[in-house]
Amino acid sequence: MKKLVSLIIIIIGFAGIIGGCITKSSKFAITNITTEKQSLETIKEKGLLTIVSPPKEVPFFFINSETNKTSGIDADIITEIAKRLGINKIEVKEAPFSNLLEKLKTDDSIDMAVGGIFITPEREASVDFTKPLYKETETVIVPKYSDINNKSDLKELVIGVERGTIFVDLAQEWKKNNFIKDVMIFESTTDLLNAINLRKVDAGIADSIVVNSFLADGGSYLPLRTLKDYTPEVNGTLGMAVRKADISLLNEVNKIIDDMKADGTLYAILVDNGLNRDNIVPQ
Structure with missing residues (x-):
């Protein structure tokens, strides 16, 4: 009888441990989902998209000396993306190209990395990329x-x-x-x-x-x-990068990129910046 009681206690204790693990895991998963939703929501609430880009990365992203405004292929693309997100302001932080993705991962104030970034398996291991923009x-x-x-x-x-x-x-x-x-x-x-x-x-x-x-x-x-x-x-193909956790932002940006390809806006931006059909990535 004592052995039976002991066995029951052990089983109950083990079940309690498993139950505790499941509860913690569930809470962690829910927390992640909430964070993903808040990422895009916070950007829209602030009306501000913060990006990191290399300084003077002509013709991808640079300050036009004549207009004193951001110019370039990626600058024009991210401006259109922000507009379609309902965001009217873009903040630019600078980092050397070699440190671009690391800056994105370690600075929580940054939403995306922009500026002539080739999509490679090595880079995809640490960040997520948008759908290819051009090649x-x-x-x-x-x-x-x-x-x-x-x-x-x-x-x-x-x-x-x-x-x-x-x-x-x-x-x-x-x-x-x-x-x-x-x-x-x-x-x-x-x-x-x-x-x-x-x-x-x-x-x-x-x-x-x-x-x-x-x-x-x-x-x-x-x-x-x-x-x-x-x-x-x-x-290779080039795209823009987001942190691994920012799935909602990535999905929304990818939808916009699809729309920009479908309505010809993306192609028009590429042509305006000296590219041609050889640089187009099919949908």
């Missing part, structure tokens, strides 16, 4: 009057890339396979282009959109050009 490849930049004309000419040369970009991996792979001599890392594309012009590096790998925009504007004061005979090796 592009890399390009190789060299001094305008150099004898570098194709990839094989790079074999004994030093290549520059911007820190935090997917092109760092590409350059390291080239070095590993003896396609180039070495890799030098720079903090921005502007620094990279200046270094190529000053012959601190022999060539550079960068976003084709960035380089094409730079050259279309006359190349500023830097006599540079792209490699004449080169087939891109990176074909």
